[in-house]
Amino acid sequence: METAAPQLAVTVAITRRADPSRNAEMLAWVRAGTTLAEDFPGFLGVGWVRPVLGSTEWHMLYRFADADALHAWEESPQRQWWLSSAQGMVEHTRVERRTGIEGWFDPPQEHEVDDLTGPPPGPPPRWKQAVTIWLGFFPLSLLAAVTLGHLLDGRNAVVRTLVTTVCLTPLMTYLVLPRVTKALQWWLHGQPPPWRR
8 A cells, every 4th residue: 555755845935026115004914914824724834024124025935734735825715815905016026936855954934024124044054054964864874785785785786776765765855854954953054052042
């Protein structure tokens, strides 16, 4: 019996443009959308930021537990009403969806809707990402060498590599790397370690 693959959380990044003179209306609209989304199953969070105070651009991130939960929100009458209520005030300029490996190193986003003056935090430096991946990959590769090594001894290099990568990729993706990145969030983003807070 086949087990269905676990669905990945989906993060949607949207850039919207609005007239800075309508700031109060825009804030009210943002709050209304957040309140509506919070009632949907699978909703994991939302954040709004602007690059600088007075900017015409508003960057929004919202996250749902899986593609089905996101689809339920995006196709809902509540969201359609909310979007239509901003016609003439808001222009939608960019939408990006991210799942799985792309979101491994993203820090948790918990922006208050009124905190609109600072830019969103960037990803950690590439060298820290590489070290984190290695910390998960090394013990997993060592385990594969010990457990699969004798079974694949004498086989063609392509067969050995194929079997090893087919076994290790799901373990790395769903088990090892999420735990390593969660444990090292503080280091990846230059924060003090949990035991010093």
